[in-house]
Amino acid sequence: MKVDVSRIAWSYPGSYYTLSQMTAYQDEPEGLYIRTLHKDVHRSRIARLVVLHEGQAIPYREEATATSLSLISDFGSVKLIFEGTNTIQFYGENVGLGIEFIRASHAVPVREGQCDVNCDGQRERVRMTMLHGKMAIESPWNGDNADYVHVRCEAQPTDSSFEGVFELYRDSMVWPERTYASFAESLANVEASFAHYLDAAPKLPAHYSETRELAAYVNWMSLVKPYGHMLRPTMYASKNGMSGIWSWDHCFHAMAVAEQDPDLAWHQWMTLFDHQDAFGTLPDTISDGYIIRSYVKPPIHGFALQWMMTHTDGITKDMLAEAYSPLSKWTNFWLKHRDSDGDGIPEYHNGNDSGWDNSTIFYEGIPLESPDLATYLIIQMETLATIAHKLGKVEDARQWTKQADYLLANMLEHFIVDDVLCAKRSGSHEIVDSKSLIMFIPLLLGERLPKSVRDRMIEELKIEGAFLTKYGLSSERLDSDKYEEDGYWRGPIWAPPMFILSHALRELGEISFSQELARRFCDLVALSGMAENFHAETGKPLRDPGIVWTSSVFLLLGSKYL
Structure with missing residues (x-):
């Protein structure tokens, strides 16, 4: 299985860093970059990687698997791996590796074969260490900062190979002293980690084996560790441009890993609830650096939890107890705060709230009463009734069932016109003319x-x-x-x-x-x-x-x- 780093980020579970082939942007030329996904930055590209021969940059091609990224030239190659969430190890033969930092303020030699680079635009510090070979630093001073910082990593004159480490540390001015395993040992460790994940991933027919491995890789490396606003290990929507998590994406992520890792699945389902407000609203999206509350996303959470309860054995009573109150508040937000005309039919205030951002059901305006929203809420209240029964909350279960039945009856009377489900403008109840697939979501009601x-x-x-x-x-x-x-x-x-x-x-x-x-x-x-x-x-x-x-x-x- 190959990873095209011009399309899919090459990363590691828990990491906020990726390697990606990027197009030219402003003063940053096209090339392979180490990027940060942290959101408190002015620039996301930390450094551009080049392959060197006799001190000059030469053409190369990338060949990536889930666990290693090789830069292959006509003269030799460099292989990179993630040793951990913040650490990239590299090994080269017959060529050198050039690391061209983007707008770094300065580089300071620490000892032979080691230096610190301050990447202030990316809020990162980098400790570079040669385990084998030599390092050269180009950092001309302009009276204020470095004009640029380039680091060359190469073999000693009597050798053909070199080995080193690129380690990022952003929360201290002082590098935490440590030692490193050899490149071969680190490679064996990361290969074992992915092999274990792949073995536990959902099984598909044999003819999908390569695509299954790629999908497993995308899920495996999508994880970021708790940091900033991210309070749990969380699978980002993407480690390309959409590096954050939206408040319905996480439900699909949770279902996908529910059998292989119930605890990880639970963190996915709960992660947006960590930032629920006093009215029960979930953020539209979060990352380590921001929480956006401009919109919401549809209440698919009851459906996703019901699916996990039905299809796996990993949802415990303690998990249900943790979920019950926030899921109740999320449901009541829609019932109490998204019904401007008081007709008992919840409404969307923007296409983004539905998840179908520019769906044609919103073409004629908002607020909008749509049968998909009622469907999600009916299922969510039925799920809450099931959870309440399991937790011994008999009266709660009765009330949730009663509310679900009421909304179902109201929905069928309100939205069905001549045996066709229709969306309607809130207030006027004018029928919306739309041929959007969103109108078929109510098939979930069976x-x-x-x-x-x-x-x-x-x-x-x-x-x-x-x-x-x-x-x-x-x-x-x-x-x-x-x-x-x-x-x-x-x-x-x-x-x-x-x-x-x-x-x-x-x-x-x-x-x-x-x-x-x-x-x-x-x-x-x-x-x-x-x-x-x-x-x-x-x-x-x-x-x-x-x-x-x-x-x-x-x-x-x-x-x-x-």
């Missing part, structure tokens, strides 16, 4: 939907060329005048609705169709990778090419729904 309604919905999903393409379900019907090939939620195929609808159809007994949708999506990912979304008609990968809910849904559908 037989609680009237048979005539659900049969019509399933029949429409099965029409080739309507929503259904050879790659999956488009987010906007293809014959819609608002369909856009690269229109975000107005056309492309996305992982979340593919999982939700495959699951809903399976629960309704549409086993064959559910399997077909799962197969089409898994084939799409095998063809086009772990992209944020995909062109519905060509399968071309779109937007961020290394998104963790795509790898997670691939593993879920491929292991449980084929």
Whole structure:
């Protein structure tokens, strides 16, 4: 399995650092960079790596696996590995390694073969240590700071190989003195770590083996350790541009790792609840450096928890006790604070709140009453009733069941017009004209939907060329005048609705169709990778090419729904 570092970050579980092939930006030339994902920075690129021969930069190509990254030239090569979350080890033969720091203020030699570099724009300090070979520092002083800092790592004149360490430390002015294992020992350790993770990852049919390994790698390395606002080990949405976690992505991550690591799955499900406000609201997104509360995301959390309770044995009574109060508050936020016309139907105030940011259901304005939101809340209240029973809260369980039944009855009366589910503007209850796939999310309600309604919905999903393409379900019907090939939620195929609808159809007994949708999506990912979304008609990968809910849904559908 190969990792294309121009598309998917090369990183390590727990780390806030990646190596990525980057295009030119301002005064930063194209090349392979060590990057920081920390958000309190002016620049994310820390240093550019070059391969040297006789002191000059030479062309090379990258070859990456889950555990090592090789820079291969016509004269020799350099191999890099993560020794830990903050430490990159390198080993070179017959060539040198040049490290060109981006706007570093200065470099200070510490002892022979060792120096400190201050990368103030990235809020990082770097200790470079040669374990074998020699180091040369170029750091011309301009009277205020260094004009630039370049470090060359090479073999001694009587040798052909060198070995060294690039260690980042940002929380102290003093490097914590330590020793390092050899490159060979560190490589064996990281290979064993990934092999263990891969062995425990969901199992898929053999013809998906290489894609399964890539998906497992994306999930494995997506983890960041607790730091700043991140209070738990958390799988980021991506270690490319979308380096943070949104408050519905984490639910798909949790389901994907629930069987192989229940504790990690629990941290994923809970991580946004660590920042729940007094009104029960969850942030839109968080990272180590910021919490954004401009929007919310849909209340899919009850569905995800119910799925984990049903499909795994890892959800303990203590976990349910931890979840009960925050999940209750999150549910009540929607019931109490998102119903401006008081009709008992919760509403979205922005497309971003739905997760389907620019879906055509929001084309005519907001606030919007949409049946997908009511569906999520009904399932969430039913999940709360189940948890309350398990915790001995009998009256709570009765009340949650009563509220779920009330919202279901209200939803069916409110949204069904001539056997068709419709979204409506809050207040006026004007019907919204939309051909968005979001209108099919209520299939999660199963037989609680009237048979005539659900049969019509399933029949429409099965029409080739309507929503259904050879790659999956488009987010906007293809014959819609608002369909856009690269229109975000107005056309492309996305992982979340593919999982939700495959699951809903399976629960309704549409086993064959559910399997077909799962197969089409898994084939799409095998063809086009772990992209944020995909062109519905060509399968071309779109937007961020290394998104963790795509790898997670691939593993879920491929292991449980084929």
